Amino acid sequence: MSLIVLVKVGNVIRNGIGPVIQQVPTGGNISRRNGEAFSCRTWTKDALAHLSAMGIVVLKADVDTLQEMAKRYGARYAAQAETGRGACVVN
Numbered sequence: 001m002s003l004i005v006l007v008k009v010g011n012v013i014r015n016g017i018g019p020v021i022q023q024v025p026t027g028g029n030i031s032r033r034n035g036e037a038f039s040c041r042t043w044t045k046d047a048l049a050h051l052s053a054m055g056i057v058v059l060k061a062d063v064d065t066l067q068e069m070a071k072r073y074g075a076r077y078a079a080q081a082e083t084g085r086g087a088c089v090v091n
Contacts, residue, residue: 005074009048009066010059020054021047041067 024047028038033049036042045063052059059066 005070005077007066007070007073008060010052010057012057014056016054016056017051020051020056024050 024043025032026038026043030037031042031046033046034042045067048057048059048066049063051057052063061069
Protein backbone atom coordinates (compact mmCIF):
# COMPACT_ATOMS: atom_id res chain seq x y z
CA MET A 1 0.00 0.00 0.00
CA SER A 2 1.26 3.47 -0.82
CA LEU A 3 0.53 6.51 1.26
CA ILE A 4 0.29 9.99 -0.15
CA VAL A 5 1.05 13.11 1.80
CA LEU A 6 0.50 16.64 0.56
CA VAL A 7 2.73 19.23 2.17
CA LYS A 8 3.06 22.91 1.40
CA VAL A 9 6.79 23.25 0.86
CA GLY A 10 7.08 26.92 -0.05
CA ASN A 11 5.64 29.90 -1.86
CA VAL A 12 5.67 30.87 -5.52
CA ILE A 13 7.15 34.35 -5.71
CA ARG A 14 7.09 34.96 -9.46
CA ASN A 15 5.64 33.57 -12.68
CA GLY A 16 7.49 31.29 -15.05
CA ILE A 17 7.19 27.84 -13.52
CA GLY A 18 6.29 26.06 -16.77
CA PRO A 19 9.41 26.82 -18.82
CA VAL A 20 11.69 26.23 -15.83
CA ILE A 21 10.09 22.88 -14.99
CA GLN A 22 10.60 21.79 -18.59
CA GLN A 23 14.35 22.19 -18.08
CA VAL A 24 14.38 19.40 -15.46
CA PRO A 25 15.34 16.14 -17.23
CA THR A 26 12.88 13.28 -17.45
CA GLY A 27 13.11 9.98 -19.25
CA GLY A 28 14.93 7.88 -16.72
CA ASN A 29 18.16 9.85 -16.44
CA ILE A 30 19.90 9.89 -13.10
CA SER A 31 19.68 13.12 -11.16
CA ARG A 32 22.31 15.67 -12.15
CA ARG A 33 21.83 17.20 -8.71
CA ASN A 34 22.78 14.18 -6.60
CA GLY A 35 23.17 11.09 -8.81
CA GLU A 36 20.03 9.35 -7.52
CA ALA A 37 18.24 6.97 -9.88
CA PHE A 38 15.29 8.52 -11.72
CA SER A 39 11.88 8.29 -10.07
CA CYS A 40 8.91 10.59 -9.59
CA ARG A 41 10.32 11.42 -6.16
CA THR A 42 13.79 12.36 -7.41
CA TRP A 43 12.33 14.37 -10.31
CA THR A 44 10.14 16.32 -7.89
CA LYS A 45 13.11 17.07 -5.65
CA ASP A 46 15.19 18.16 -8.65
CA ALA A 47 12.35 20.35 -9.94
CA LEU A 48 11.88 22.03 -6.55
CA ALA A 49 15.62 22.62 -6.19
CA HIS A 50 15.76 24.11 -9.70
CA LEU A 51 12.74 26.36 -9.08
CA SER A 52 14.36 27.55 -5.87
CA ALA A 53 17.71 28.20 -7.57
CA MET A 54 15.94 30.22 -10.27
CA GLY A 55 14.20 32.37 -7.66
CA ILE A 56 10.71 31.24 -8.61
CA VAL A 57 9.86 29.58 -5.30
CA VAL A 58 11.01 30.07 -1.74
CA LEU A 59 11.18 26.72 0.01
CA LYS A 60 10.70 26.25 3.75
CA ALA A 61 13.82 24.03 3.82
CA ASP A 62 16.16 22.22 1.42
CA VAL A 63 14.54 19.48 -0.65
CA ASP A 64 16.06 16.60 1.30
CA THR A 65 14.76 18.03 4.57
CA LEU A 66 11.34 18.54 2.95
CA GLN A 67 11.34 14.88 1.91
CA GLU A 68 12.08 13.77 5.46
CA MET A 69 9.30 16.02 6.77
CA ALA A 70 6.84 14.46 4.31
CA LYS A 71 7.88 10.95 5.37
CA ARG A 72 7.30 11.85 9.02
CA TYR A 73 3.84 13.27 8.24
CA GLY A 74 2.93 10.13 6.31
CA ALA A 75 4.16 7.84 9.09
CA ARG A 76 2.29 9.83 11.74
CA TYR A 77 -1.08 9.23 10.08
CA ALA A 78 -0.41 5.90 8.32
CA ALA A 79 -2.17 3.72 10.90
CA GLN A 80 -5.38 5.72 10.64
CA ALA A 81 -5.39 5.60 6.85
CA GLU A 82 -4.37 1.93 6.65
CA THR A 83 -7.02 0.71 9.09
CA GLY A 84 -9.86 2.27 7.15
CA ARG A 85 -10.50 5.19 9.44
CA GLY A 86 -10.27 7.46 6.43
CA ALA A 87 -7.93 10.03 5.07
CA CYS A 88 -6.32 12.45 7.45
CA VAL A 89 -6.43 16.18 6.93
CA VAL A 90 -4.08 18.31 8.95
CA ASN A 91 -4.24 22.05 8.49
